[in-house]
Amino acid sequence: MNRYADNSITTLQFIAIITGTQVSFGFIDIPYELHEHAGSDGWISLVIGWLVTTAASLIAIRLMKGYRQGTLLDLLAQYGGRWAGRAVACVLACYFAIFSYDGLIYSTRVIKSRILQETPIFITLFLILIPAYMVARNEVRNIGRYSEFALLASLWIPFIFSFTLRHANWLYLLPVLPGGWGPVLSTVPHTIYYFLSFFASVFLYPYLQKKERAGMAIVIALTLTLLSFLFISIVCFVFLSPDEFGTIYQPAIYLLKTVRLPFLEQVEGMFIVMYLLIFSIAWIPSLYFFSYSVNWTFGRTDPRLPLRLLIGTIIVSSYFYVPDYWQLIRLNKWLSGFGFGVEYVLPLLLLALLSMSKRYRAEVKQA
Amino acid sequence: MDLLRLLGIGRRIANTASGFGKRKSGYGYGSSDCISGNLDNDLKLLLALFTDTPDLNVRPLTIRATGRRAALVYLEGLTDKNSINNNILKPLLQNEEDGCGTTSVTVGRLNRMRRWIDIQSAVLQGSSILFVDGAADAQVHGTEGWPQRAIEDPQVETSLKGAHQGFVETLDQNIALIRRYLPHRNLKIKEQRVGRRSDTRVCTVYLDDVANMDTLAQIEGRIGKIDIDVIINSGELSELIEDDPYSPFPQILLTERPDTAASQIIQGRFVIVVDRSPSVLVAPVSFASFFQSVDDYSTRWSIATFIRFLRFFALLVAIFLPAFYIAVISFNFELIPLRLLLTIGEYRGIVPISPFLEAIFMELTLEMMREAGVRLPAPVGQTVGIVGGIVIGQAVVQAGLISNIMVIVVAFTAIASFILPNFDMVAAVRLLRFFMMIGAALFGIFGIMIGFMILIAHLISLESFGTPFGSPFAPVRFADWKDTMVRIPLWRMRKRPVSTKPAELNRQVAHRTEGEGK
Numbered sequence: 001m002n003r004y005a006d007n008s009i010t011t012l013q014f015i016a017i018i019t020g021t022q023v024s025f026g027f028i029d030i031p032y033e034l035h036e037h038a039g040s041d042g043w044i045s046l047v048i049g050w051l052v053t054t055a056a057s058l059i060a061i062r063l064m065k066g067y068r069q070g071t072l073l074d075l076l077a078q079y080g081g082r083w084a085g086r087a088v089a090c091v092l093a094c095y096f097a098i099f100s101y102d103g104l105i106y107s108t109r110v111i112k113s114r115i116l117q118e119t120p121i122f123i124t125l126f127l128i129l130i131p132a133y134m135v136a137r138n139e140v141r142n143i144g145r146y147s148e149f150a151l152l153a154s155l156w157i158p159f160i161f162s163f164t165l166r167h168a169n170w171l172y173l174l175p176v177l178p179g180g181w182g183p184v185l186s187t188v189p190h191t192i193y194y195f196l197s198f199f200a201s202v203f204l205y206p207y208l209q210k211k212e213r214a215g216m217a218i219v220i221a222l223t224l225t226l227l228s229f230l231f232i233s234i235v236c237f238v239f240l241s242p243d244e245f246g247t248i249y250q251p252a253i254y255l256l257k258t259v260r261l262p263f264l265e266q267v268e269g270m271f272i273v274m275y276l277l278i279f280s281i282a283w284i285p286s287l288y289f290f291s292y293s294v295n296w297t298f299g300r301t302d303p304r305l306p307l308r309l310l311i312g313t314i315i316v317s318s319y320f321y322v323p324d325y326w327q328l329i330r331l332n333k334w335l336s337g338f339g340f341g342v343e344y345v346l347p348l349l350l351l352a353l354l355s356m357s358k359r360y361r362a363e364v365k366q367a
Numbered sequence: 368m369d370l371l372r373l374l375g376i377g378r379r380i381a382n383t384a385s386g387f388g389k390r391k392s393g394y395g396y397g398s399s400d401c402i403s404g405n406l407d408n409d410l411k412l413l414l415a416l417f418t419d420t421p422d423l424n425v426r427p428l429t430i431r432a433t434g435r436r437a438a439l440v441y442l443e444g445l446t447d448k449n450s451i452n453n454n455i456l457k458p459l460l461q462n463e464e465d466g467c468g469t470t471s472v473t474v475g476r477l478n479r480m481r482r483w484i485d486i487q488s489a490v491l492q493g494s495s496i497l498f499v500d501g502a503a504d505a506q507v508h509g510t511e512g513w514p515q516r517a518i519e520d521p522q523v524e525t526s527l528k529g530a531h532q533g534f535v536e537t538l539d540q541n542i543a544l545i546r547r548y549l550p551h552r553n554l555k556i557k558e559q560r561v562g563r564r565s566d567t568r569v570c571t572v573y574l575d576d577v578a579n580m581d582t583l584a585q586i587e588g589r590i591g592k593i594d595i596d597v598i599i600n601s602g603e604l605s606e607l608i609e610d611d612p613y614s615p616f617p618q619i620l621l622t623e624r625p626d627t628a629a630s631q632i633i634q635g636r637f638v639i640v641v642d643r644s645p646s647v648l649v650a651p652v653s654f655a656s657f658f659q660s661v662d663d664y665s666t667r668w669s670i671a672t673f674i675r676f677l678r679f680f681a682l683l684v685a686i687f688l689p690a691f692y693i694a695v696i697s698f699n700f701e702l703i704p705l706r707l708l709l710t711i712g713e714y715r716g717i718v719p720i721s722p723f724l725e726a727i728f729m730e731l732t733l734e735m736m737r738e739a740g741v742r743l744p745a746p747v748g749q750t751v752g753i754v755g756g757i758v759i760g761q762a763v764v765q766a767g768l769i770s771n772i773m774v775i776v777v778a779f780t781a782i783a784s785f786i787l788p789n790f791d792m793v794a795a796v797r798l799l800r801f802f803m804m805i806g807a808a809l810f811g812i813f814g815i816m817i818g819f820m821i822l823i824a825h826l827i828s829l830e831s832f833g834t835p836f837g838s839p840f841a842p843v844r845f846a847d848w849k850d851t852m853v854r855i856p857l858w859r860m861r862k863r864p865v866s867t868k869p870a871e872l873n874r875q876v877a878h879r880t881e882g883e884g885k
Contacts, residue, residue, distance in 0.1 A: 012843055115699075115813050127810065131820035138828050141842075145827040149841035265704045273816045280820060 008209045011217045013144025016151045018198055018221040020281030023228050025106050026194035028252045030229050031236035035245045038187040040173050040237050043230055045184050049191030050226040057198040057218045060347040064205040072202035073296045079357050086297050093293035095342050096286045102335055103282035105323055114272050122318040129311050136287040137304045140207045143285050150277040161235050163259045168238040193336035199343035203289050401481040406436055406500035430459050441495035447512025451495055455508055476509030521623045528665040530626045538568050538642035545572055548629035559590050565597040568642040577635045579868040585832050586637055600644040610830050615798050617791035618831045620649040620656055627661050635869030651831035653838045653866050655851040657792040663854050671854040681783035685796045689726045690803035690815050692776045696722040698811025714770040723808035725769055729777045732759055838866035
């Protein structure tokens with residue numbers, strides 16, 4: 001119990017971790033993704049995706065409500081036995097390991113393609129994993145601090161993008177719903193991937209200082225994510241004509257080519273480097289949750305060993321094999337399905353099982 | 368037999384003179400470690416303790432009032448002769464009628480001690496001891512009068528409007544200087560002693576209804592754990608008790624200004640005064656504390672705010688500018704506007720060495736000149752400026768070894784690091800600059816960013832006595848932003864900083880509202 005109290009996180013840190021993880025590479029990718037499937041109406045799918053995710057996240061919070069002594073795994077161990085907890089812990093450890101790997105490879109690819117073309121990927125990975133290890137080996141508190149700092153230090157991003165609005169052509173947003181609701185609705189599952197990781201709240205919940213605000217905090221976090229996605233999508237939609245869209249890779253970065261500051265010629269390069277701060281929130285909490293799950297399974301407390309193993313594996317494996325862009329997309333798709341199972345379905349399932357178990361216990365007690 | 372016993376005691380005292388914890392608990396001392404009451408024996412033992420101590424003065428005398436034999440013992444240089452002659456020897460030798468005998472001495476502080484270990488330490492700290500034949504305890508007079516300097520203007524932390532008194536090397540005077548600002552009975556002082564040989568007094572000064580008691584326990588605990596022979600000054604103590612010894616950043620603030628110390632105490636922090644050291648330690652502090660200066664509170668708040676911004680900007684410049692120069696010249700030349708690039712290229716063209724070597728060479732030169740300026744005596748110091756300015760600044764460019772732009776970068780960096788108010792922080796910044804330059808030379812702007820992220824990762828995990836060092840930036844404490852980047856008007860600063868976890872948060876009652884007094 002004390003362990004959680006000593007190292008509590010504030011509501012802002014909670015929001016920062018969740019929003020940061022979601023926004024990170026979604027911000028670069030989502031305009032293209034939305035436009036590919038739903039055209040200029042993609043933003044509607046985004047709003048629907050947000051609604052679905054909010055519901056799912058409230059379920060996750062509901063699951064944790066009333067249980068203040070530990071994380072989801074402790075809760076499961078209490079109701080379903082140690083092995084139920086271990087099973088879920090293994091699934092989650094896999095999930096977070098893949099999630100962080102995906103994030104790492106994605107950012108490294110972006111950096112390799114735009115900044116460090118000559119440097120081998122494993123060196124880039126090694127470099128970005130140094131700060132990641134320094135933060136993730138600590139407790140949740142430090143992850144919270146890192147995330148909130150990163151988020152606050154990146155508040156300049158919307159301003160730099162608003163420079164591109166000079167070239168905006170608002171007519172590109174019209175007509176609304178040319179193909180009916182069909183494409184819009186079928187795009188919703190594609191947005192799921194970018195909302196993943198709100199599930200972190202089941203790990204963060206016991207550390208939260210003001211638990212009664214957890215529901216509100218997660219809605220704020222998701223809304224922030226939605227707003228930033230909406231912002232970048234609409235900025236891209238009004239900047240690029242529908243025909244251009246298919247030909248341009250990572251439009252969010254492309255947009256910045258038009259911005260020129262008096263002291264900075266190429267804002268885009270600077271942006272990618274500075275954006276590393278946000279990128280890093282994608283993998284740092286996931287790395288921590290991974291090591292937490294592994295430790296929980298084996299009943300250990302020091303997060304460093306699993307972290308070192310995972311980080312070592314990632315770096316060494318990247319020396320031999322790194323997924324290329326198309327493989328990465330396939331990995332994303334697959335992860336999106338996995339994530340849907342873990343983050344959307346699993347809490348619902350657990351909640352149902354839990355309430356049944358509670359009711360059963362109450363009945364046994366009465367009898 | 369007698370000699371053996373004397374030596375035995377002498378050694379035992381010498382051995383245990385060390386651990387003050389042991390001494391306080393009185394562990395291991397039999398009755399034989401007390402003075403005997405027989406003057407001759409006691410003096411013999413005393414001389415056995417203090418062999419080869421020519422400055423030890425033993426003055427045998429007969430107290431006129433009682434007619435008993437006695438001896439006054441003191442160390443020559445550490446005592447105030449005037450006080451000994453006039454206030455101790457004179458009454459003892461001349462006063463006739465005095466019912467209570469030896470109390471006729473006219474000194475303020477008078478103790479009685481019977482254990483050798485205490486007596487020995489009292490002699491060494493500058494007290495004078497009166498042994499009276501037949502008395503079971505010795506009389507200890509506070510006659511300290513060691514060489515000391517007058518109170519002067521602080522040398523390192525100069526200020527325009529602050530007080531012109533700086534701390535000196537005597538603990539009691541330093542505490543008096545603080546007490547002058549806070550004449551309040553809640554100003555408490557915890558005294559501890561550190562150092563087996565130096566037996567240095569270390570006092571923790573705080574306001575007991577404001578400061579956080581958990582932090583006090585931590586500070587006391589850490590000081591209590593130190594077991595070292597000597598600490599010479601407060602910088603050593605700070606290194607012994609700080610949280611992360613491997614961090615480049617100072618985690619304890621050193622100040623030589625009593626007004627700064629007092630204002631830190633009011634904010635709920637602790638001031639640790641170390642005897643013989645002209646600067647005191649302030650803990651717990653956060654990163655932002657190193658960017659505050661006492662002048663900020665006596666200039667207009669808008670100007671103070673501007674200067675605060677300037678300092679944080681200077682921090683960024685001092686750490687990143689040379690690195691950025693290297694990155695832009697050797698890697699990411701697409702980042703800067705073309706015309707600027709052309710200008711740089713024009714000067715860089717003739718320089719035969721790589722930008723990294725160029726930058727390292729110039730930065731090292733700058734550091735050497737700075738160090739030379741600090742170490743050289745003032746009359747010779749001027750030559751550093753001439754040699755540095757003319758020979759290195761001008762000649763090196765004319766010879767085509769270094770580009771003009773590089774000289775500008777170095778000069779700008781130097782100026783930026785000069786405006787940071789805390790010397791220790793500047794030292795950390797100077798060191799970090801080199802790491803950033805290496806990062807930039809290897810990976811360009813990406814290397815700088817990695818350096819920055821490592822810096823952030825390090826800063827957020829630092830703690831200063833249980834309070835986060837990165838506050839109020841990470842963890843974000845908006846309430847404390849009133850006195851970090853901006854300095855809001857003092858009448859609005861109603862609360863103390865929350866980062867010190869004060870027991871009493873409120874500092875002033877709102878006495879004026881906005882617009883009042885127009």
